[in-house]
Amino acid sequence: MTQLSFLAPLLVLVPFFFGTVSIATRNVPAVQRFLVVLASGANFALAGWLFLEDQKQDAPTEVSFGAWETPVGIAFFIDGLSALMVVVAALIGFCGALFACGEIGRTLWRRNYAFFYLLLLGGINGAFLTGDLFNMFVWFEVMLIASFAMIVLGRRKHTLEGATKYVVINMVSSFFFLSGLGILYGKAGSLNLADIASRVAESNSDPLILTSGALLLIAFGIKAGVFPLYFWLPASYPHAGFTTAAVFGGLLTKVGVYALFRVFGGALGFASELTGPIFLVVGAATMIMGVLGAASQFHVRRILSFHIISQIGYLVLGLGLFTQGAFAAAIFYTAHHILVKSNLFFSAGLIARATGSERLERIGGLFKERPLLAFLFLIPALSLGGIPPLSGFFAKFLIIRETLREEAWIYAGIALAVGVITLFSMTKIWAEAFWKDHPRREKLDRIKPIQVVPVILLATGTILIGIFVQPVHEVSERAATQLIEQNQVATVAEAETP
Amino acid sequence: MDLLLAILIGLLAAVAVYLILDRNLFRILIGLALLAQAANLLVFSAAGLGDGTTAVIDKKADAPAENAPDALAQALVLTAIVISFGVLAFCITLLKRTHRRSSQSDISALSHIDS
Numbered sequence: 001m002t003q004l005s006f007l008a009p010l011l012v013l014v015p016f017f018f019g020t021v022s023i024a025t026r027n028v029p030a031v032q033r034f035l036v037v038l039a040s041g042a043n044f045a046l047a048g049w050l051f052l053e054d055q056k057q058d059a060p061t062e063v064s065f066g067a068w069e070t071p072v073g074i075a076f077f078i079d080g081l082s083a084l085m086v087v088v089a090a091l092i093g094f095c096g097a098l099f100a101c102g103e104i105g106r107t108l109w110r111r112n113y114a115f116f117y118l119l120l121l122g123g124i125n126g127a128f129l130t131g132d133l134f135n136m137f138v139w140f141e142v143m144l145i146a147s148f149a150m151i152v153l154g155r156r157k158h159t160l161e162g163a164t165k166y167v168v169i170n171m172v173s174s175f176f177f178l179s180g181l182g183i184l185y186g187k188a189g190s191l192n193l194a195d196i197a198s199r200v201a202e203s204n205s206d207p208l209i210l211t212s213g214a215l216l217l218i219a220f221g222i223k224a225g226v227f228p229l230y231f232w233l234p235a236s237y238p239h240a241g242f243t244t245a246a247v248f249g250g251l252l253t254k255v256g257v258y259a260l261f262r263v264f265g266g267a268l269g270f271a272s273e274l275t276g277p278i279f280l281v282v283g284a285a286t287m288i289m290g291v292l293g294a295a296s297q298f299h300v301r302r303i304l305s306f307h308i309i310s311q312i313g314y315l316v317l318g319l320g321l322f323t324q325g326a327f328a329a330a331i332f333y334t335a336h337h338i339l340v341k342s343n344l345f346f347s348a349g350l351i352a353r354a355t356g357s358e359r360l361e362r363i364g365g366l367f368k369e370r371p372l373l374a375f376l377f378l379i380p381a382l383s384l385g386g387i388p389p390l391s392g393f394f395a396k397f398l399i400i401r402e403t404l405r406e407e408a409w410i411y412a413g414i415a416l417a418v419g420v421i422t423l424f425s426m427t428k429i430w431a432e433a434f435w436k437d438h439p440r441r442e443k444l445d446r447i448k449p450i451q452v453v454p455v456i457l458l459a460t461g462t463i464l465i466g467i468f469v470q471p472v473h474e475v476s477e478r479a480a481t482q483l484i485e486q487n488q489v490a491t492v493a494e495a496e497t498p
Numbered sequence: 499m500d501l502l503l504a505i506l507i508g509l510l511a512a513v514a515v516y517l518i519l520d521r522n523l524f525r526i527l528i529g530l531a532l533l534a535q536a537a538n539l540l541v542f543s544a545a546g547l548g549d550g551t552t553a554v555i556d557k558k559a560d561a562p563a564e565n566a567p568d569a570l571a572q573a574l575v576l577t578a579i580v581i582s583f584g585v586l587a588f589c590i591t592l593l594k595r596t597h598r599r600s601s602q603s604d605i606s607a608l609s610h611i612d613s
């Protein structure tokens with residue numbers, strides 16, 4: 001308890017502090033690299049500690065600030081879900097920092113890349129930890145401003161064009177979020193997510209609650225990139241830097257999914273009869289559209305961007321089934337997916353570095369020249385496609401088992417089919433970039449060793465999740481139970497006040 | 499007053515949506531600014547406006563007046579205004595740079611990235 005109450009604020013303060021320090025030394029790239037790795041390493045250590053501390057607790061912990069008790073005061077809410085998300089995000093943050101050391105040049109460091117990177121990490125931690133809807137909005141904005149800046153820092157023409165679309169759509173989504181939370185506050189009289197659950201459960205068909213729910217659904221749907229709100233994603237991610245795209249691809253959409261879980265799985269969970277079918281249909285459509293989009297692309301990161309979308313579909317499907325088992329499956333899936341997706345984006349960076357392009361028709365020869373890289377690419381690629389014994393197999397297995405239990409046969413079929421097509425896209429990258437000879441070059445460019453480290457780390461993570469399925473699944477089950485309990489408390493309160 | 503605000507918010511949002519759907523970057527920007535105002539007004543009015551008394555606690559009293567509006571909603575709006583101001587400032591710079599780089603103010607011409 002006491003340890004959690006200082007660990008949680010530190011997870012925001014540490015990245016912000018080092019970020020601010022980094023501005024002072026922005027002209028010295030070596031110091032910038034050191035600071036980014038140090039700060040994200042410290043962030044990872046703290047997140048790991050927080051995670052272990054949380055596992056010892058029986059109930060979720062609320063850390064309120066300024067001696068105001070909840071629900072009046074502003075609080076961080078640490079339960080199984082937020083702790084797991086924070087530790088996975090921090091791992092990606094650390095890997096991204098290592099990758100950035102090889103990728104980011106003097107110009108970008110001078111434009112405060114380190115500051116924005118650490119601001120992003122702090123913002124993500126805040127968004128995962130906060131237990132208050134308005135603060136979630138503020139953390140989203142912190143994250144967004146940092147991500148806006150990171151996308152445009154390179155100032156190339158394509159980047160600016162992608163960023164324009166990204167910024168406009170995200171601002172629209174923010175205003176949806178703000179309107180939704182405003183109406184919800186007007187009705188419920190509280191912003192604390194756990195408190196909202198018990199306050200609005202009695203009036204579950206109130207038009208104001210439904211309106212605010214719809215607004216929040218659109219807001220988070222845009223951020224998460226679900227059908228039909230995903231078009232901005234493949235337009236902007238492939239044109240950012242490699243570190244930037246990897247961290248965004250792994251984390252930013254998942255913050256949107258996390259918000260969906262928090263609000264529609266927890267606080268507004270009583271409305272599951274209404275929202276459940278919406279999420280099922282949206283999830284299935286997202287999976288199909290994403291995977292078909294990927295199949296039609298011939299640019300490594302565009303393929304991967306479409307796959308983010310299709311994998312988001314599995315998570316939303318898990319939310320739509322609305323059972324404890326499905327929540328656990330979706331949380332497991334999220335953890336696995338963040339590792340695998342960021343890893344594939346890092347690999348895309350290495351592929352582009354070695355072969356000079358990301359367009360599949362212009363590259364090749366990696367299997368002959370860089371066998372280690374080929375091996376490392378294969379791990380996340382097969383895991384994404386759901387090949388045992390890697391993490392993706394168990395993630396897909398858990399989701400599909402739940403659809404079968406709920407007798408949602410169609411969705412089980414779609415989930416299986418999408419898995420196969422995913423594998424097809426991965427084979428496409430494999431055949432074009434690795435197997436065939438490079439169309440123009442004999443020798444490939446050198447890869448910086450420090451950029452291989454994150455790929456190795458994350459591939460190891462994927463394998464470890466595959467081996468230690470049971471403990472990881474127990475962690476996700478615990479998180480799912482705590483999330484479900486939030487709206488069960490609300491339902492009990494409803495039953496007691498007839 | 500409620501009705502008046504509701505109509506105003508609806509009007510602002512409608513104009514904002516119309517402008518955001520335009521192809522001209524500058525109009526999109528104005529649309530975003532208006533949408534921000536609509537959202538802020540919505541939060542402001544959603545928590546109830548009271549009967550015109552201020553949300554400030556009187557010097558002699560130790561609690562706000564009976565019909566006073568919710569002070570928290572107003573605090574939220576203040577924060578939201580600051581945030582939307584900052585984001586809009588960024589957006590202006592970005593659109594200006596995009597305009598200068600691609601010498602286009604028509605967003606449908608920004609399609610290099612889609613191919």
